[in-house]
Amino acid sequence: MIHIDLTDQSIDVAAALRSVEADGAGAINTFIGTVRNQSTGRAVVRLEYEAYDTMALHQLRKVAEQAAEKWPMLQAVTVIHRKGTLHIGDVAVVVAVSTPHRAESFAACQYIIDTLKQVVTIWKKEFYQDGDVWVAAHP
Template sequence: MIKITEKPIDIQKVIDTASCLGAGAVNVFVGTVRNQANGKNVVWLEYEAYETMAVGEIRKIIDDASHRWPLLGFAVSHRIGTLKPGEVAVAVAVSTPHRKDSFDACEYIIDNVKMNVPIWKKEVFEDGEEWISARPAAVAEKA
C-alpha cells in the first residue's frame, strides 16, 4: 500500500497491510507533527504533494528497498493538508524474516521518502511561516 491522503492515517491498517505470517519482524515508523521547530512554537503544518509523482517515487524507493532487503510486506501512508501538533504525518511499515533487515529497510524507506518524494511542508508559527526544503541541506549540498 502506498497512500497519499488528507484523512488521518490509520496506523493499525498500515501495520496490518505490511504484516505477513512468514515475517519474524514488522518495523513501523510513525512521524508526528511536533509543537516546536527552531525554537518557535508550531501552530500547524501544511503539506502539499504532486500526488501522482509522489506515489511513483515511493514505489521506486520500495522497489529499491526490496532489492536490498527481503521485504515480505510494506505500507507507506503520508498525509497532506493541514496538520496540528500531535497528528501523524507519515507512517511506514515493513515486514521481513529478521529484525535487523526490518529496521534497516524501514529507515531506508523513510529517509528516502523525506529526501526524494515531492511532498512539501510549510511550518506555521505564532509569528510567521516558512516552507521547509524537501531535501535536507546536507543532501542538497551533495547534489
C-alpha cells in the same frame, strides 16, 4: 506486497501495521512521524503538506521497490503520507515493513523514511504564531 498512499485523511496506524503482517515475518518495524509543537526553537501551530500527487505516488512506490531490491527478504511494505493541514500530534507519515528478521526490518524502514524525505515531491510548510516558512527536506 507494496502498499502506497497519499491522503488528506487521518492515517489509521493500526491498519497500516496489519497491512504488513505476513506468516513469514518475524519482525515488523514501523516509523510513525508526528507533528511536534516546536521546530528550530519556534513554537509550531500547524503544518501544511502539499504534493504533486501523481509524481509523489510514483516516487513513493519507487523508494519502496528500491528497498525491496536492497532487502529481498521484505515480506511487505506500506508507506502512507498525509497532505493538507495537520495539527500538533497528528500523524504525518507511516512506514511499515515486515521481514523474517529484525536487522533487515530496521534497515529497510530507515532507508524508506530517509530516502522519501530526500526525493519525494511532498513539500512541508510550518506555521508559527509569528509567521510561516517552507521547510527543506531533512534526511
